[in-house]
Amino acid sequence: MSTFIARRVLGAIPLxxxxxxxxxxxxxxxxxxxxxxxxxQAQRMSPIARAEFIHSLGLDKPWYVQYLYWxxxxxxxxxxxxxxxxxxxxxxxxxxxVPVTVxxxxxxxVATVLIAVPIGIVAALKRDTxxxxxxxxxxxxxxxxxxxxxxxxxxDLFAVHLGWxxxxxxxxxxxxxxxxxxxxxxxxxxTALTVVSLASWIRYQRxxxxxxxxxxxxxxxxxxxxxxxxVILHHALRNALLPTITLLGLSLPGLFSGAYFxxxxxxxPGMGYLGINAVFQRDYPTVMALTMLTAVLVxxxxxxxxxxxxxxxxxxxxx
Amino acid sequence: MLCAxxxxxxSASAKQSRDPNTLVVLEIADAxxxxxxxxxxxxxxxxxxxxxxxLTNTGDNFTNVPDLATSWKSTPDKLHWxxxxxxGVTWSDxxxxxxxxxxxxxxxxxxxxxGFPYRGQFTYIKSVxxxxxxxxxxDLSNKNALFESQGLGAxxxxxxxxxxxxxxxxxxxxxxxxxxxxxPYVLERWRHDQDASFKANPRWWGGTQTVRRIVFExxxxxxxxxxxxxxxxADLDDNIPPSAFDALKAAHAKLQLIRIPDTYTExxxxxxxxxxxxxxxxxxxxxxxxxxxxxxDGLYRGDFALATSLVPNGLxxxxxxxxxxxxYDPKRARDILERAGYRLGADGVxxxxxxxxxxxxxDTQASGHPDMDAAxxxxxxxxxxxxxxxxxxxxxxxxxxxxxxxxLGMIEWGGVPDPDQTTLLGCDQFPPNGNxxxxxxxxxxxxxxxxxxxxxxxxxxxxxxxDMQRRVAQDIPVLYFADPYFQIAISxxxxxxxxxxxxxxxLYRDVQHWRLGRL
Numbered sequence: 001m002s003t004f005i006a007r008r009v010l011g012a013i014p015l016x017x018x019x020x021x022x023x024x025x026x027x028x029x030x031x032x033x034x035x036x037x038x039x040x041q042a043q044r045m046s047p048i049a050r051a052e053f054i055h056s057l058g059l060d061k062p063w064y065v066q067y068l069y070w071x072x073x074x075x076x077x078x079x080x081x082x083x084x085x086x087x088x089x090x091x092x093x094x095x096x097x098v099p100v101t102v103x104x105x106x107x108x109x110v111a112t113v114l115i116a117v118p119i120g121i122v123a124a125l126k127r128d129t130x131x132x133x134x135x136x137x138x139x140x141x142x143x144x145x146x147x148x149x150x151x152x153x154x155x156d157l158f159a160v161h162l163g164w165x166x167x168x169x170x171x172x173x174x175x176x177x178x179x180x181x182x183x184x185x186x187x188x189x190x191t192a193l194t195v196v197s198l199a200s201w202i203r204y205q206r207x208x209x210x211x212x213x214x215x216x217x218x219x220x221x222x223x224x225x226x227x228x229x230x231v232i233l234h235h236a237l238r239n240a241l242l243p244t245i246t247l248l249g250l251s252l253p254g255l256f257s258g259a260y261f262x263x264x265x266x267x268x269p270g271m272g273y274l275g276i277n278a279v280f281q282r283d284y285p286t287v288m289a290l291t292m293l294t295a296v297l298v299x300x301x302x303x304x305x306x307x308x309x310x311x312x313x314x315x316x317x318x319x
Numbered sequence: 320m321l322c323a324x325x326x327x328x329x330s331a332s333a334k335q336s337r338d339p340n341t342l343v344v345l346e347i348a349d350a351x352x353x354x355x356x357x358x359x360x361x362x363x364x365x366x367x368x369x370x371x372x373x374l375t376n377t378g379d380n381f382t383n384v385p386d387l388a389t390s391w392k393s394t395p396d397k398l399h400w401x402x403x404x405x406x407g408v409t410w411s412d413x414x415x416x417x418x419x420x421x422x423x424x425x426x427x428x429x430x431x432x433x434g435f436p437y438r439g440q441f442t443y444i445k446s447v448x449x450x451x452x453x454x455x456x457x458d459l460s461n462k463n464a465l466f467e468s469q470g471l472g473a474x475x476x477x478x479x480x481x482x483x484x485x486x487x488x489x490x491x492x493x494x495x496x497x498x499x500x501x502x503p504y505v506l507e508r509w510r511h512d513q514d515a516s517f518k519a520n521p522r523w524w525g526g527t528q529t530v531r532r533i534v535f536e537x538x539x540x541x542x543x544x545x546x547x548x549x550x551x552x553a554d555l556d557d558n559i560p561p562s563a564f565d566a567l568k569a570a571h572a573k574l575q576l577i578r579i580p581d582t583y584t585e586x587x588x589x590x591x592x593x594x595x596x597x598x599x600x601x602x603x604x605x606x607x608x609x610x611x612x613x614x615x616d617g618l619y620r621g622d623f624a625l626a627t628s629l630v631p632n633g634l635x636x637x638x639x640x641x642x643x644x645x646x647y648d649p650k651r652a653r654d655i656l657e658r659a660g661y662r663l664g665a666d667g668v669x670x671x672x673x674x675x676x677x678x679x680x681x682d683t684q685a686s687g688h689p690d691m692d693a694a695x696x697x698x699x700x701x702x703x704x705x706x707x708x709x710x711x712x713x714x715x716x717x718x719x720x721x722x723x724x725x726x727l728g729m730i731e732w733g734g735v736p737d738p739d740q741t742t743l744l745g746c747d748q749f750p751p752n753g754n755x756x757x758x759x760x761x762x763x764x765x766x767x768x769x770x771x772x773x774x775x776x777x778x779x780x781x782x783x784x785x786d787m788q789r790r791v792a793q794d795i796p797v798l799y800f801a802d803p804y805f806q807i808a809i810s811x812x813x814x815x816x817x818x819x820x821x822x823x824x825x826l827y828r829d830v831q832h833w834r835l836g837r838l
Contacts, residue, residue, distance in 0.1 A: 032714025036721070038359055038436065049439035050751075056434035056490070086351035086511075087490045096511055160542055168540030170513065173552045174337040267539040269512040277512075282714050 001310070005303070012299045019295045020288065021067065027284055028063025034084045034282040035059055057084060070288060081285035085278075090289045093274060100170050101263070101270035104186055105255050108193035109248075116198050117244060120205025121237065127210060135202060143199030147258055151192045151265040158188060168267035189266045193258055197251065204247050209240040242313055249305030253298040337552075339838045340531040342813065342830070345544045345556040349512050349537045354495035355474040356428065356435050361734075362535075364824055369517050369533065370411075370500035371474035374402055374421070374455075375467060377825045380636065381736035383467045387416065387475055387501065397462045397775055402471065404453040408524040410477045411505045418449035423478035433486040441470060462773045464780060465737060475501070503528050503831040513537055519831075528831040548574060548808050551838065555813065557826060559806035565620075573811040580633035581805040581822045582736050584626045587680070587695070587798035588720065588728040591758045594674045596726065600659035601676065601704075602795040606645035608652030608702035609695060615801055618690045623801030628788040630738045631802040633822060636777075637738040639785045642792035645799075652702045661703070669703035677705040678726035683713045691800075692729065720756040727798075728756075734823060738784040741768045744796065759796040812836035 035054045054060050058069060073079045080090040123135045159167035165187050166172065175181040212218070213236060221231045256271075263272035271290065278286035310316045337343070350363040355371055358364060374391070378384035391402040408416040425447035428435040443466075445458045459466065477499050484492050498506055503525060504517035515535045519528040536553065538544045541560055547553040549570045559567070564576055591597045615623045624632055632638045661669035661676060669676045682692050689710070696706040706727070711719070719725050732743070742753040745768055746760035767787040774780040792799075805822030814834040820826060 030715075032712060032716070032718045034714075036714045036717035049436050052431055052434055052438065053436055056487075082491050087354075087357055087495060088352075089491075093511070155540075155542075166543060167546075168543040169538060173343060173514075173534075173536050173538075173547055176510075176514075267537075267543075269537075273512065280712065280714075 001307070005307070008299075008303050008306075015299065016292065016295055020071065020292060023288060023291045024067040024070065024284075025063060027282075027287060028066060032282060033059060034284065037282050038084075066284075070285070080289040083278075083286050084283045085281050085286075090285045093286060094271065094289060094293070097269060097271045097274045100268055101256075101259055101272065103182075104189055104193065104263075104268065104270060105259060107186060107190045108197065108255060109251070111190060111194040112197045112201055112251075113244075113248075115194070116201030117205050117241075119198075120202045120244075121209050121232075121240070123202065123206045124209030124213060124240075125232070132206075135206075139199040139202045142195050145196060147192060147196045148261045148265055150195060151189070151262055154188045154192055155265070170268050170270075185268075189262045189268055192262050192266075193255065196258060197255065200251075201244070201247065204243050205240070208243040209236065212236045212240045215239070238312070242309065245308045245312055246305040249301040249303070249308060252301035252304075253294060256294055256297055337838065338532065339812075340835060342530045342533045342555065342833070342835060343547075343553040344533065344535050345538050345547060345553045345558070346535050347537070347539055347544075347558045350515065352495035353498045353506065353509075354489070354492070355476065356433060357490055357495065359436050361824070365827065366506075366515055366517070366535065367474060367498065367500075368502070368824060368827065369504040369830070370498050370502045370506060371476070372501045373472040373474050374404075375471040377468075377472070377736075377821070377828045379819045379821075381468075381634075381821065381825065383472065386472075387421075388471065391467070391471060398459045400457040400459070400466070400471075401450070402455045402457065404455065405524060406453055408501050409522045410479075410501055411499050411520050411522055412477075412480070413522060414477065414479050416475075416477075416501050417452040418455045419452075420475050420478045421455045422447050422449050423482055424473070424476045427476070427481070427486055427489070428473070430486045434490055440465075441473075444470060462775060464772055464775050465739060468737065504533060507532070523831075525831070530831055530833050530835060533830065545570070548810070551810065554810040554835070555807065557805070557807045559808055564622075564806060567808055575809040575811060575813070575817070577807045577809065577817065577820055578622075578804045579820060579822055580624060580631065580635075581733075581803050582631055582633045583731050583733040584629060584631040584802045585623070585729070585731045585800045586626065586629075587800065588725070588730055589757055589759075589795075589797055590723060590726055591760075591796075592723055593678065593726050595661075595671075595676050596678070598659065599795065600655050601661070602798065603645070604652040604655045604659075604702055605699065605704065605798055606652075606795060607648045607655065608704075609645075609698050609798065610647040610649075611800055612647060614691050614694050618688075618694065619801075622806065623803050626799040626802050628792045628799065629732070629740055629743070629797070630784065630788055631733055633802060633805070634736060634738060637781065637784050639788045641785075642788050644792075649698075649702055656703060663703050666705075667700065667703060668705045676703060677707075679707045679709045681709050681711060681716055681719065681725050681728040683711060683716045683729075688729065721750040723750070723756070723758060725756075729800075731803075736821075736825070738787070739768065739772055740787070741772050744768050744787075744791070757796055759794075761790065761794050761796070764790050764794065764796075812838065 034057060035050055038053055058066055070081060073081055082088065083090055083093055119135055123132045126132050155167045158164045166185050170182060170185050171178065172181050218231055218235055221235050259270065260272035260275055263270045264276045274286065275290045278290065346362060348362055350366045351360050352358050352363055353367045353370060355367050358367055372387045374386060374388035375383040376386035387405050387408060388402045389405050391400055393400045404418060404421070410416060425444065427433050429438060429441065429444065431438070443460050443463045445460045448456050450456050480499050481489065481494060496509070501524065503520055503523045505520045507516040507518040509515045514537060517533045519531045538547065541563060544556050545563060545567060548556050548567065567574055568576060589596050589602060595601050611625055615621060615625065627640065627642050627644060630638050656669055660671045662671065663669050680692055680695065682688065692708045696708055699706045716728065720728055742748050743755055744759065744764050745753055745755060746762060746765040748755040749758050750756060764787055767783050767790065771780055771783040771787065774783060807826070812835055814836065821828070
């Protein structure tokens with residue numbers, strides 16, 4: 001197992017390097033830049049000051065030279081650099097925004113699993129019945145729903161018209177540290193994130209269960225006189241959960257990117273909010289840090305899925 | 320969902336639990352840094368304005384009033400200024416304020432190694448020297464009308480805290496997170512992108528602050544801001560969007576709603592290097608053919624006043640209404656184009672020789688007005704000018720404008736309580752020298768803006784800017800749209816002199832003396 005993990009981690013290094021080069025090149029070659037944003041904010045900023053600002057950030061050098069500085073800083077000093085916007089260490093900014101995103105993603109993931117797995121199983125058991133068809137339609141509808149659109153609908157319905165939940169933010173004014181108030185603010189974003197994630201989970205779970213239900217060992221179990229409940233829960237479910245466990249790891253980056261839009265629409269001051277603002281402000285160090293973090297999450301998600309797969313299925317070997 | 324519904328029931332207002340001596344202000348974005356050397360955003364200016372003092376401050380009607388300076392005088396040629404400093408002032412850490420702080424601040428700002436973004440505005444300041452602990456002398460290389468407001472108004476920083484840091488490293492110092500100033504407030508807590516709290520500085524030289532604490536809450540969502548104002552969770556919102564006034568009035572009759580002319584103006588940039596747009600007849604026709612009043616009334620419910628020139632009507636001391644106007648008259652617009660030889664083609668677009676009147680209007684995603692752009696497009700179409708709307712991100716927009724790679728661009732301009740337009744209209748201000756992205760040059764206007772910046776006497780200066788406004792209204796270097804109003808909602812428990820309210824940052828110039836009633 002440890003050899004497998006080491007091999008995967010080492011294999012990830014060139015991949016991360018490639019991602020960082022492509023990301024930096026895309027930013028460096030795109031029109032506009034930090035200096036343009038800075039100059040626009042200070043409309044009467046003189047050309048001298050603009051040139052000095054560009055020079056002070058090293059933006060007068062070609063993108064690949066800037067990239068090498070960034071990479072050197074990361075590799076030799078372990079630093080993600082300083083934000084162009086507020087001159088603070090990028091790591092500090094990210095750590096500030098992590099908690100609310102983690103809270104939101106965790107709640108969404110738990111809600112998704114708790115809702116999707118039972119529905120998927122029941123849909124498989126009641127294959128080709130009304131329940132199965134309705135579930136399939138609802139799943140596809142939620143899958144096709146743009147997350148920003150759903151978020152706006154939720155705000156309009158539950159915040160504006162019904163007034164049940166706040167439309168934005170992570171807490172009410174003067175209610176910082178109140179967990180119930182925090183939870184209230186997370187209901188709509190978590191709902192949006194959960195709804196758009198449900199479809200793939202339900203379909204995966206249903207598909208896995210349908211496959212397992214056709215296996216011969218279930219017939220053997222039944223012929224031994226086991227009750228249907230024991231056959232399903234003890235023999236079928238454990239095997240049917242395998243693909244779902246894989247999905248758990250793989251869904252991490254998807255949830256993370258979904259959070260970008262949701263946090264922005266709901267003004268939740270998390271990583272997504274930070275990331276979108278950083279893109280608009282051309283804050284390259286922050287954008288790079290978040291891009292690399294997402295890349296690491298994707299790789300880590302895949303790795304975790306593979307490891308988890310091996311743990312629940314003893315047939316899988318890592319050599 | 321059951322849990323969610325029970326959570327919905329726990330929606331307690333914060334009103335009951337909050338401190339009545341705290342002023343809660345809603346904002347739509349957060350500051351970047353509180354270090355005045357590197358701040359470059361409205362909210363940074365707003366926040367650090369509570370912590371730091373300048374030598375002068377903004378008084379009623381944008382006049383300059385004493386702050387850390389008690390008086391200032393110049394030689395008759397206005398090139399040498401002597402400033403007397405206030406005695407008995409201490410920094411919030413207890414160290415006395417002296418002329419060393421003023422000298423250090425200016426030397427640091429003017430050192431290119433520091434990277435102070437506004438250094439270019441002050442290159443006319445030759446030297447700053449201390450003449451004893453409470454007197455400073457400024458020597459200028461040439462007269463500048465903005466010296467008293469922008470030069471003397473610049474925030475002064477604590478030399479004893481910062482002088483050990485090399486200038487090139489000031490940018491990444493933690494001072495922006497832990498500022499020490501002489502102003503009425505000190506930073507208490509700052510949760511980036513969420514809220515910032517400032518408490519009364521017990522060492523402030525100006526007496527007791529009646530508002531003991533100010534909390535800025537970042538709330539982007541219009542609905543959430545309105546709810547907070549109506550529920551009494553917040554005391555002030557200075558970002559009331561167009562059309563929200565009526566809803567707020569209906570929801571809370573006692574809210575104080577104020578609408579005053581702002582110091583910004585909105586216009587359409589014109590690229591003078593594009594064939595057709597360099598023709599005054601085309602620009603005149605565009606102005607006559609653009610139903611701006613309908614847009615203001617229909618789309619923005621009167622939240623703008625029609626602009627007449629580049630000086631917004633919020634600058635009461637400088638605005639001149641007696642300039643050429645362009646009331647909506649599409650027939651006149653078509654006649655002008657006909658007379659100038661632009662004939663209507665079968666495609667509905669006019670052309671003269673190789674010049675076909677078809678242009679792209681750039682607007683930004685962040686600050687764009689899609690409805691207004693579409694109305695402009697329709698109005699232009701009706702006089703035979705084809706407009707394509709191009710929505711791009713802000714950074715790209717700015718880069719394209721500076722490169723001259725645009726036809727027309729919608730922009731908001733201003734925010735400074737002075738009519739100076741040197742960098743926008745000067746013939747020597749084409750990029751990269753200045754902000755004259757239009758590449759517009761009228762020697763008479765260029766002379767006006769140069770002279771205006773060097774004239775300190777108000778009546779003489781006013782005459783120059785009257786002339787500039789008359790000329791720009793005739794020449795149409797930009798297509799004037801409208802001047803926005805600064806709209807604020809204030810809780811009935813907040814009391815201050817509403818007659819002297821100024822827009823933007825100047826609103827808060829005396830916030831420490833506002834009075835807060837019961838919640």
